[in-house]
Amino acid sequence: MATNHNITATGRKDEGKGASRRLRRSGQVPAIVYGAHQEPQSVQVEHNHLWLASQNEWFYSAILDLSVDGKVQKVLLRDMQRHPFKQQILHLDFLRVSENEALRAKVPLHFVNQEKSPAGKTAGIVVTHELNEVEVSCLPKHLPEFIEVDLSALAVGDIVHLSQIKLPEGVTIPALAHGKEHDLAIVIAKHARVEAEETAAPEAAEVPAAKVTKPDAAAPAPKKK
Numbered sequence: 001m002a003t004n005h006n007i008t009a010t011g012r013k014d015e016g017k018g019a020s021r022r023l024r025r026s027g028q029v030p031a032i033v034y035g036a037h038q039e040p041q042s043v044q045v046e047h048n049h050l051w052l053a054s055q056n057e058w059f060y061s062a063i064l065d066l067s068v069d070g071k072v073q074k075v076l077l078r079d080m081q082r083h084p085f086k087q088q089i090l091h092l093d094f095l096r097v098s099e100n101e102a103l104r105a106k107v108p109l110h111f112v113n114q115e116k117s118p119a120g121k122t123a124g125i126v127v128t129h130e131l132n133e134v135e136v137s138c139l140p141k142h143l144p145e146f147i148e149v150d151l152s153a154l155a156v157g158d159i160v161h162l163s164q165i166k167l168p169e170g171v172t173i174p175a176l177a178h179g180k181e182h183d184l185a186i187v188i189a190k191h192a193r194v195e196a197e198e199t200a201a202p203e204a205a206e207v208p209a210a211k212v213t214k215p216d217a218a219a220p221a222p223k224k225k
Contacts, residue, residue: 003145005058007050009033009043009068020091029089033066033075036096043068050089054080061107061133062145066094074140076105097140104174106133107144109165109186113152119189125156131186134162134173142170151187160187 009031012023020030027047034040043066053059059077066075079093097103109132114120119127134147149165161183162173175182 003058003062004065005053005062006065006067007045007053009045009066011069012042012044015042024088024090029092031092031094033068033073033094033096036098036101038096041068045092047089050092051087054089057108058145061105061143063097063140063143064094074099076103099140102137102139103143104135104137105143106135108133108146110146110148111151111187112148113150114154117151117154117189119154119156119158120151122156124192125189126192127151127154127187127189129187131162131184134165134186135175136167136171137174138171142168144168144171147171149186154187154189156189156191158187158189159185161185 012019012030014022023030023044024047028044029047029050031043031045032040033043064075064077066073074097075094076097077092078095079091081090081092082088083090095103109129111129114127119125136143136147147165147167149160151160154160163176163183165173165186167173175184
C-alpha cells in the first residue's frame, strides 16, 4: 500500500534574488512548481518542516502531495539546492505529474539477503554494489519508492545486471532498450585478493620508472684545486 507524503506550501508573488533572500531569513524556502501542461507557480515552504522531510529517502523518489494554499498537487522533486556548508536548503524544483502520462524517475535499490547468500557466507569474498539507484519509466500510480534486489542466491564470481532486477508491475528500465552495453552491473561478488590486485595494478603503473643518467664519458673531468 502506497504511503502519502505531504508537503505544505504557500503561493508567492515576490520573485528575484532579493525576495528569495528575505524568504530564507524568515525561515522559508523558495520553490517552483512546473509541468503537466500548466503554468509554473512560485511557492514557499517552511524550512524546518522541509529539512525533516529531506532526511528521508522517499523525499527524493516518491510522488509527493504538495498542498499549495489548500490545493493538493502530485509532484516529484526534480532539483534541490543546498548551502555549501550550512544545514540549509536554498531552493527546490517540483515537477507536477499527470496520472495518465508515463514519467521517468530515479528509484533507490535496496539489496536484501546478502548475508544469507553463498557469497555472503564465504570468507574473503567482497560484494560490491555498483549502483545504488536506477532510472525507471512508469505511470505515477506504479512508481515504487524503492526496488528490492534479492541477493540470497548470489554465489562467488556472480555479476548481477540491470536486466536481472525483478521489477514491479508497469515499471521498465529505459536504458535496457538501448542495447546490451547499457545492461550495467549492479552487484559483483569476487575474492578480496583479486580486488586488491586490480586496485594495486593501476597504482603501480602510475609510478614512473627511475631514470638513471650515466656520466658523459666525453665530458672533461673537473680540475683539481
